[in-house]
Each structure stands twice: as C-alpha cells, then as structure tokens.
Amino acid sequence: MDVDDMLMIPGPVQLHSRISRAMSKQMIGHRGSKFSETMAYCVEGLKEMFGTKGDVYLITGSGTAGLEAAIASFSSVKRITCVDNGKFGDRLGRIASRYTKVDVVRFEWGKAIEIEDVEKSIAEGSEALAFVHNETSTAMLNPARELAKLAKKYDCITLMDAITSVGGDYVKMDEWGIDVAIVGSQKCLGIPPGLAAVAVSNERVWDFYNEKCPFYLDLSAYRKKAKDNQTPYTPAVSLFFALEEAVKMVREEGLENRIKRHRTLAKAVREWAKNAGLELFPQPNEISDYSNTVTAINLPEGVTDRELRGTLLREYGITISGGQEHLKGKIFRIGNMGNIGKREIVTTLAAIEDILSRFDACKPALYAAFEVLRSL
Amino acid sequence: MDVDDMLMIPGPVQLHSRISRAMSKQMIGHRGSKFSETMAYCVEGLKEMFGTKGDVYLITGSGTAGLEAAIASFSSVKRITCVDNGKFGDRLGRIASRYTKVDVVRFEWGKAIEIEDVEKSIAEGSEALAFVHNETSTAMLNPARELAKLAKKYDCITLMDAITSVGGDYVKMDEWGIDVAIVGSQKCLGIPPGLAAVAVSNERVWDFYNEKCPFYLDLSAYRKKAKDNQTPYTPAVSLFFALEEAVKMVREEGLENRIKRHRTLAKAVREWAKNAGLELFPQPNEISDYSNTVTAINLPEGVTDRELRGTLLREYGITISGGQEHLKGKIFRIGNMGNIGKREIVTTLAAIEDILSRFDACKPALYAAFEVLRSL
Numbered sequence: 001m002d003v004d005d006m007l008m009i010p011g012p013v014q015l016h017s018r019i020s021r022a023m024s025k026q027m028i029g030h031r032g033s034k035f036s037e038t039m040a041y042c043v044e045g046l047k048e049m050f051g052t053k054g055d056v057y058l059i060t061g062s063g064t065a066g067l068e069a070a071i072a073s074f075s076s077v078k079r080i081t082c083v084d085n086g087k088f089g090d091r092l093g094r095i096a097s098r099y100t101k102v103d104v105v106r107f108e109w110g111k112a113i114e115i116e117d118v119e120k121s122i123a124e125g126s127e128a129l130a131f132v133h134n135e136t137s138t139a140m141l142n143p144a145r146e147l148a149k150l151a152k153k154y155d156c157i158t159l160m161d162a163i164t165s166v167g168g169d170y171v172k173m174d175e176w177g178i179d180v181a182i183v184g185s186q187k188c189l190g191i192p193p194g195l196a197a198v199a200v201s202n203e204r205v206w207d208f209y210n211e212k213c214p215f216y217l218d219l220s221a222y223r224k225k226a227k228d229n230q231t232p233y234t235p236a237v238s239l240f241f242a243l244e245e246a247v248k249m250v251r252e253e254g255l256e257n258r259i260k261r262h263r264t265l266a267k268a269v270r271e272w273a274k275n276a277g278l279e280l281f282p283q284p285n286e287i288s289d290y291s292n293t294v295t296a297i298n299l300p301e302g303v304t305d306r307e308l309r310g311t312l313l314r315e316y317g318i319t320i321s322g323g324q325e326h327l328k329g330k331i332f333r334i335g336n337m338g339n340i341g342k343r344e345i346v347t348t349l350a351a352i353e354d355i356l357s358r359f360d361a362c363k364p365a366l367y368a369a370f371e372v373l374r375s376l
Numbered sequence: 377m378d379v380d381d382m383l384m385i386p387g388p389v390q391l392h393s394r395i396s397r398a399m400s401k402q403m404i405g406h407r408g409s410k411f412s413e414t415m416a417y418c419v420e421g422l423k424e425m426f427g428t429k430g431d432v433y434l435i436t437g438s439g440t441a442g443l444e445a446a447i448a449s450f451s452s453v454k455r456i457t458c459v460d461n462g463k464f465g466d467r468l469g470r471i472a473s474r475y476t477k478v479d480v481v482r483f484e485w486g487k488a489i490e491i492e493d494v495e496k497s498i499a500e501g502s503e504a505l506a507f508v509h510n511e512t513s514t515a516m517l518n519p520a521r522e523l524a525k526l527a528k529k530y531d532c533i534t535l536m537d538a539i540t541s542v543g544g545d546y547v548k549m550d551e552w553g554i555d556v557a558i559v560g561s562q563k564c565l566g567i568p569p570g571l572a573a574v575a576v577s578n579e580r581v582w583d584f585y586n587e588k589c590p591f592y593l594d595l596s597a598y599r600k601k602a603k604d605n606q607t608p609y610t611p612a613v614s615l616f617f618a619l620e621e622a623v624k625m626v627r628e629e630g631l632e633n634r635i636k637r638h639r640t641l642a643k644a645v646r647e648w649a650k651n652a653g654l655e656l657f658p659q660p661n662e663i664s665d666y667s668n669t670v671t672a673i674n675l676p677e678g679v680t681d682r683e684l685r686g687t688l689l690r691e692y693g694i695t696i697s698g699g700q701e702h703l704k705g706k707i708f709r710i711g712n713m714g715n716i717g718k719r720e721i722v723t724t725l726a727a728i729e730d731i732l733s734r735f736d737a738c739k740p741a742l743y744a745a746f747e748v749l750r751s752l
Contacts, residue, residue, distance in 0.1 A: 004402040005402075005404070007403055007404070007405060009405055011610070012403045012404075012405070012406060012610065012613055013403065014402065014403055015402055015403050020400040020401075020402070021400065023399060023400055023614060024396040024397065024399055024400035025396075026380040026381075026390065026391060026396070027383055027388045027389065027390055027391050027562075027568060028381070028383070028388075029383060029385055029388070029695050030388060030569070032695070060436070060437050060438050060441070060569070060570050061436050061437045061441060061592065062436050062592075062609040062610040062611070062612075063609070063610065064591070064592050064609040064610075065436070065437060065441075065592045065609070068590060068591050068592045072590065094591060095591045095592075098588060098589075098590065098591055184610070186403075186610060186613075192403060192612060192613055192614040193406070193436070193610040193611060193612050193613055194436050194570050194611075194612030194613075194614070194615060212474060213474075214444060214448065214474065214590040214592075214593065215440070215444050215470060215471045215474055216437065216438075216440050216441045216444045216471075216590075216593065217590065217592065233438040233439070233440040233441070234387070234388065234438040234439065234440075234560070234562060234569040235438070235569060235570075236438075236568060236569050236570030236612065236615070237388055237562075237568055237569055237570075238399060238568040238570070238614070238615075239570060239612070239614075319405050319408070
C-alpha cells in the first residue's frame, strides 16, 4: 500500500495535514513574545474545551505526566479515593500511592461505577476523589457530574482524568464542580502526543498544595510562569504550534459541532455492532454511558485478535486497538477521536465486516451506521 | 523580513528542513513494530554520542524531566553533592533536595570548579555526585573526567547533566566512569524540545534505585519497556521521527567531524571576541575550559542588552541570548549547537560587529573568525 496506514485507535490519532504543517514550522525561542502569543491562544481554546474560567497549565510530557502533576501537586490530603473500573482508573491509584494514603474503589473492568461504593470510601475520611471521565480501556463514560456532586457533599476536591474526553465530548468543569482535570494532546485535540494540559478551576484547591511534589511536575511553577504565558521549563515548541492550529480547527468547526460529530461517529459504530450481531463490551448503568470517543466490542467466538486486527492491518492498512492487560484477545476497540470523520468510520466498519464475515461472525450491518451518520 | 528569524541561542536550535520534514510524517501507533524500529535506531545513535555501551532511556519531557528522572530514580543515597557554578548547577541541587540530603558546593557563576572543594564535600559522607558538564548559563565546560575520577575514589555514583554537550562535544561515559548522564533534544542533537534521554552506563547504579521516585519519571519502568524498544507511557512520536533523522545526520557527518565543527565554531566566536576587544565571561582554570557549544561575552560598557539584542533582532532577524538571573544585562551568549555552520556564525558576528561599532564598543575582528573557520 502506498498511502499511510489509517489509525483508528484511541490515540495517538491520525493527523490532519494542517496539523503536520503547523508543527513543522521553523523553531522559535521559547522566551520570546511569539511563543507567548501561541501559548495564550492555546490556553484560551483549552479553557473553553475544559469548560472553565480557571487556569490551564501546559506540561511537556504524556498524559500520565499531566495526571501525576495534578495528583502530586494537590496531595496534601489525608486520604484520596481513586475509582478504578479500567486500566486508567487503576493508574490513578498507582500514581497517588506515591504521595498520600489511597483508598481504591474497584469495579470489574467494563462494569459501571456504583455511586454508593464511592460514597462509602469517601465517608471513611477522604479529602480528594480521583476518577477517569472517559475510560478508554473499556470504552466507558463514567458519571463525572454525579461523582463531583458526591465529592462536594463531603467537601472533597475532585481530580478528573479527562485525557480522552476534552475536545471530543462534554466537559464542564465549572458547571459540574470539578477542581482539576487533565487532557492529553494525542486524543480528541488531534495533535501528536507529547503535551498534557492541567486545568485548575478554582483557587481553593491550592490549600492542598504539596511542596514536596516532583520538581518538574510542580504545578506552582507552571502557575507562576503562566501569568506571562510562559512555561517553567523548555516546552515542546513544535507541539505548541500544532496545538495552536488544533484550537483554530476546533473554533472553525465549533466545539458543539465537534462534540456532536464525535458522539454521532461513536453511535454509528455501536449501532453497526449491535446490528452485526456483535456485543458491546462495557455495561453502563443509569448514570454512566458508552464512550463517545472509542468503542469496545467483544471479539466474537472463533476469531482471534490476530485474525481480526492482523488481517485488517495487512489487507486494509487500518490499525484498531485490542484489549489491554487481561482484556487482551477478548475485545477490540475502535477510536473516533480528533479529526476522524464519516469516511474513516465507514471504511473501518466495512473492512471489519469483510474480515469477520469470513468467519461467519458478523451480519451485514453497514446500513445501521449509514442511518446514524446521515445526521452529520 | 520574509525568511524565518535566525536562532543563535543555546537551544532550542534552528531546524534543518530534513528534521522538520521527518517530524511532520503521519502518526503511527506507538505500540507497533514501526515505532520500535525508530526507537531502536535512536537509542543506538545516542549510545555512541553518550560514549556508553549501557542503556539509554527516552523520556517525553524537557531536559529538566530527564534530570529529575535520573536524580530521583537513583536517590537512595545518604547524601548527594551537587556542584553549582551556574544556573543549571543550581537546578541540580533544587531537584535533588526533594529526594535526599544535599550538599551544594557553590562557586561564583562563571568561575571554575575547584576539585578540592568538591572533594571536601564528598569526603564528608556523600554517596552521589551531580554536576553539569557544559554549563550554558556561563558558557563553561566543567571537568567531567576529573570529577568522575574523584567520585570513584570515594565510591560515589556520578550523575552528569550533559544536556548541552552530547552530540556537540566529547562525552565518554564509559571511559570517564560516569554512571548516569542526560541530554535534551533541542540542543546539539538539532531537533525541537520535548525529548530527554537518560543514559545509564552500568548495572551497579541500580543499587541506589529509589522506588518512591515519581511514577512518570521512574527509570525502572523505562528500563523494563526498553527491552522491547518501547516506552512505558505514550511517547512524543513526532519527536522520535525527528530524532531518527537527527541520528542519520550525525552518522552522515560523522560524530568526530560534528564535534570538530562545534569546537571550531565556538573557537571562531571566542577569537573574534578577543580581537574585537570584548571580554569572555567565564574563567576556566587548568582542568576546565570554555564551552564548545555556546559562548558568553561581557556586554561592553555603554551598551545595554536591549541596544544589542533588540537591534540585532529588529534589524537582522537574529536572536541571541542574554544573561540569566543575576547575569541579566551583563552578558550576551551566542549558541552554536546542532546544525549551525560557518555561514550562521559569520552572519551573526558581522551583525553584532555592525551594532557594537555604532557605540564604539568593538573593533573590526571578523578576520580572526575567518582564520579559525578555514579549518572547517
């Protein structure tokens, strides 16, 4: 195949040529006014996507760096409750345990968060609650609004991993009452990996600042420099150029339209799956939902991961994701983050249908996707 | 001016178009074999530049992230001696103090490291020594070989900030006996900021591993994944593409030639300065030297920083650096890192000569630079 392979994974995402071009601009000094203008524009755009009038700090690093900056910087808490119903929920607990006492509330991966279990943990003496908004490992949208409400009842601060929701789904920090949230660059923002943004919606959370947090991930240093639209350490300038272009693209499309696009694409994948006789992996309850940026489907019996994903890559040049950890070989995941559109979704579903039908593991169901996609 | 401004600072450096093009390639999944091939190639190239047969771990983050990863991961030491004769030496102490007991051996910025003072500190009970190889804030090359020898005498592990020397000057970890060294991407490697590499030359240093180091900066996680040429967290894939191209360029030029080029360019700047009646800022002693990747010159009396650097940027579109912290307004610094050549150096010196001569603060001295540069 001559053209690039197609990336349909939940990040990193395929790049629009506008992003690649912006990124390849000549280098500039990171202490000059040109860089500050770029950074100011990025921060403004991100505030809209986080749904906050608070601060946004940009960290050069992966999403995990952003998570740790948030957790470590605000770890002067007696105890933190971390909710784990997937790989990234699990990660929150692992990070937090390096800084303070942690209580992990575990749910089977793919199962919904039960608010009563979380409440029980918090009531036992937590001062912070950390959870994942959009859990990509299981393709579940966790109940951010309800968790934030619960946290407020107990005067807990809330830290939300919004790495794969910001820019692709509704995130309303101020309205929901989320104190700190984190996004990664290579997800719904549509740029390469290497940047994380941490949004801090209010001043109160600084009461829990821990000066013993890591030097590089100390948000107080980012806060100090943010006043001049600068970063404390040399930023990944090229990725800031890419982010600037991404914010432009979000504004051109309109955030509401962008979210509608993500939601419609994910719905098309789900409707296709159901009509193809496949099973969705996650089991949302009344307060949670299927993810709108990635879909996880049980691998049908009689088809191996290699037979599906291997053939898809070899014959069609399309990469989708498998399961992570103990879900390896049990599910496959299709991402629809960033600048993915109708064309990529239809192509991917058609190709999967071609392969699964060879195993009699799938009924023709593209019509179900078309029907949903017509609203775009 | 229509063409891009010229960056003559000690990082980030101006990009060769080959680097920009490599960086703007379409995204790939970071868990696939294509990425692993890219990473393996980068690591091989970096080992040569670090002068080690040991391991090299790639971290998405600025040089400071790399420094902290090295210091924190190996902080199970009773005490660490940090040598400070410039801004980046100072930073080592600030980072280390978050993890263990620190003794900072301070020298006035611009002054040379006196080995006896460092020995006194180590002898008082340090198990680790951290120092900066090429101190960009003062343009001084510190005595790496002598410091490593001293450390070995007391069975201390050595951590060397080689952020602005690797790829531009001699770094011989194995030969000198350096245990851990760090480089940043936006310096002599010639790519944009956003990657740091930590080289670990031997297994013994893992005896000092501290499992309470930050999650994101925990080198044991990088070590585990490095076996498969992977990273523990999503890497800045585009910057890996850039680094792959940079390694190709280093190999085409030849590392020895590349170092010779850097050394010759810096020498040309120094000879020009001396013959122009200007004073070099750093004061090396018999075991230290002027930096070969950046030159610091005292701002002549009667000329302000704005008059020199502001005019240079406005009229010529050339950016050079001023002094940092208390050296602001006292020195100016010219970088010659990465893919900078004879043309850029001559252009920069000529433009500075034009400006300084308006203040009668400089004699014509380009001839002195030409003479040095002829050997290239």
